[in-house]
Amino acid sequence: MGEPISVGSFQGMKSLNKSAILNVVRQHGLISRAEIAKLTKLTPPTVTNLVGELIDTKLVVETDLGESTGGRKPIMLRINSSAFHVVGVYAGPKKVKAVAATLDGNVITQVEARYVENPTCEQFLATLADVIEKVIERANPKMESILGIGVGMHGLVDSEQGVSIFAPHLNFRNIAIKAYLEHKFDLPVEVENDIRAQAIGESWFGQGKCVPNFILFRVGTGVGAGIILDHQLYRGTSFTAGEIGHTIIDINGPKCSCGNYGCLESMVGGTALAVRAQQAIRFGKKSILEDMVKGNIELIDGKMLYLAAQQEDQVAIDVLEDTGRYLGIGIANLINTLNPSLIILSGGVFGSADFIMDSLRKTVERRALAKPAHAVSIVISELGENAIAIGALTLVLKKIFTSTGLTDALFETINE
Ligand SMILES: [Zn+2]
CATH class of the missing domain: 1.10.10.10 (Winged helix-like DNA-binding domain superfamily/Winged helix DNA-binding domain)
Structure with missing residues (x-):
């Protein structure tokens, strides 16, 4: 660090x-x-x-x-929170989003861009630099108020070196993000895995504030957890701690992006929900989802499932309730292993929380050991759509405000 x-x-x-x-x-x-x-x-x-x-x-x-x-x-x-800004970036599998915020985490402006189709490493880094440049331009064109840049990068990240070791969705290896951006902007840069960055954001600005042991559980294209133990992010020996998405829920389950079968991610992440709805329809079950996509069931997505469930469509309701059960098993495993007092859920699938949470909570109750299950609260994140970008900028704030983090270089930046 x-x-x-x-x-x-x-x-x-x-x-x-x-x-x-x-x-x-x-x-x-x-x-x-x-x-x-x-x-x-x-x-x-x-x-x-x-x-x-x-x-x-x-x-x-x-x-x-x-x-x-x-x-x-x-x-x-x-x-003097409003006199300075930090930049937080979420470098996701398909797009990148940068926000600028004051030192109390108040987002003042944001910029988003999609990568070009199948980007090269150079194109990826150029898109990153471009959104950062634009967000700085909006926040403070002369840059005097900008204290640093934090990046929440999807995939496996060496946060000490600021290197993306492997980004599975873009198929990149060993991109020196920190070195590139520090050279480009002449500012301190911190890089962390996206979900772990959000966990740090939750511990400063979210429901994890002042909670010593909690887990951020994020379900998106990928599924992962950010583990905070004794107020510290737990990264593991080679930066992979929290890969709950690749723990196995059903040994006969579908093939996962990692090559294994029945991983949690293969059952609740990305397109898994739509695939289960498609299967049900192919087996002959009636669903308004078919009408919603005019018969082209390949087009079914997560939002449609929610809308259909609201209209009491049984296929959609079953898919979402099953998702709650699978998530419940994954969460029960986490509870039994780590005994946290809080689990914060985040990610698009929880837009359908009305249809997921009941089966999720019941499964946790049945599958987790009684003592740790009683000790844990399960909540949905309140950091909103910028949660990862806020987490990324918190990486910079941590450097400024914690007693082991501040570098003299930062003061030199301010004094210049
Ligand atoms: Zn897997």
Whole structure:
């Protein structure tokens, strides 16, 4: 994770202490210098000195007077959130979306683009750079306020090197995204797997805030989980932790993109739902889905299933309820393995939550062990359609605000 700060060096210590102060200010919203000294255990003169430096960078500002405990009312400090921006990018299997947000995660503008058909690595990177350039242009053309870029990339990602190791849907290997974008924009860049980036976003801005052990469970084209243990993202030995989509739910199930049979992803991800509806219709079941696609059942998609289910179409209802059961089995496995207190569900399929959640919850109740099942809440993400991009920009915020993350380079960016 970035350059390690040498604790022995004075400069390094100063950065660590500055980050600690920044984080305390962020967490409290409004705080006095005296309270900062108490919480960080730094001496009051050190706090005054470092707060002065932070005020010079405009990251921290003095604001309304706080409550007095008898004497003079103390001057309060807060993060100058709206003076700076971070960029978050979701590089998905088909398109890329970039957002710019203030330091409190408030998205102010966004740009989206599709890749060209079967893009080369160069074309992929060019599309990435193009949307980032456009979103920066809209947020702050002179770039003074932009502190960094975070990328949530689908597929397998080495987040230490910022390299996409394998992107299955585009069939790319070893793309040095961080190096390319840092060179192009001269800004710090963080790269993480898309779902894991969202998990970090959930831990800062979503329902996972202040929850030590939770799992983000995302169902889209792919199916995966971002695992937060003791407030930290768990990546595993080779960055593959959370690949719940390739755990096997039915040994006789359909073939999966990974080559195996009956993986969770092959039963609930991407086109699996439409394929089950098509099969039911081919077996002779009546469904309004057929009318919706004028007989061309290859065109059935997830949204149609939801609309048909709303009109009490039994084929659509069965497909969605079965999806809830399969998801329930996958989630029960996660609950039994990791004993989280919260599971956050996300992704397009939960647009049909009305028809999925009942069978999902019942399956979890039946299949998970009683003790961990009682300890867990299952909710649907509230971060909305920008969830992954927000997660990606949180990667940058984490670097700025956590005591092990801040690099001097970032302060140099601000001071320039
Ligand atoms: Zn698989």
